[in-house]
Amino acid sequence: MRCSKSCRLRWTNYLRPGIKRGNFSDQEEKLIVHLQALLGNRWAAIASYLPERTDNDIKNYWNTHLKKKLKKMLAGGGGEDGASSEGGGRGKSGKVGAPKGQWERRLQTDIHTARQALRDALSLDPASPTTAKTAPSAPAPAPPAGPPAYASSADNIARLLQGWMRPGGGEAKGPEASGSTSTTTQQQQQPQCSGDGAASASASASASQQSCGAAAAAAPTAQTPECSTETSKMAGDGGSAPAFSMLENWLLDDGMGHGELGLMDVVPLGDPSEFF
DNA sequence: AATCCATTCAACCGCCTTCAA
């Protein structure tokens, strides 16, 4: 009386050998919170970093335990509706502007452009002619025609960072404040990390670290709402200055984010014991 | 002991993507 789909689900979520059940360790908890901040509610992608856990398990754990913990933690300070802020990449409607791969490539191109522009903007050489009035020449293919890239000028970058660094401000007004609407829509659609298969897993790992990390760092307001509220409060609250230099480092260091570096290194997250 | 309420988690649902015919 079971369909193949139901059997597959039963296997992957329950019967498959090697899956661990219950009792999430602190480390796992921390990792899940961290990954959720980076990837949003893309449980399959998150689960790819926890080989012994299924996406269903992680999703359940998030919904039943972690969300509650975060809510409790934030109870003192302007809590928001977690449920309403959910639904990272695609919701039920699943309407995204571009297909997965296309969108991911596009985001990576944008990140490259942003890096280049920031490098120019932060350049110590005042005589530098490249001060990013025009979109820097990127080795990667130019972004598809459409809304202008959000990081096409140093001014944009500066505004963006200013808005972000505004104390307590980052949340609902980033890209909007910087007038970059297209940015918002673009970045709200999270990069798709399929998380299936080794190749795509590693690809998505680096892509996540890059693109999601970029979204989390360069334009935190463009994260999923949860990223920008619950988790960022959780991970941050440590003042904006350190985060900014982390951002600088990340953006200026092309080597970062390409390897299998620990995710914990990408975005600083406080000691979990502080929160749990 | 009975009832109510909250929590947990396996399973289901609907949508989307992929792939083979």
Next chain:
DNA sequence: ATTGAAGGCGGTTGAATGGAT
């Protein structure tokens, strides 16, 4: 190029369970 089946994914449901009254 088209189409249908299968797989994958995230959101949601509901039965089971435990604690409180």
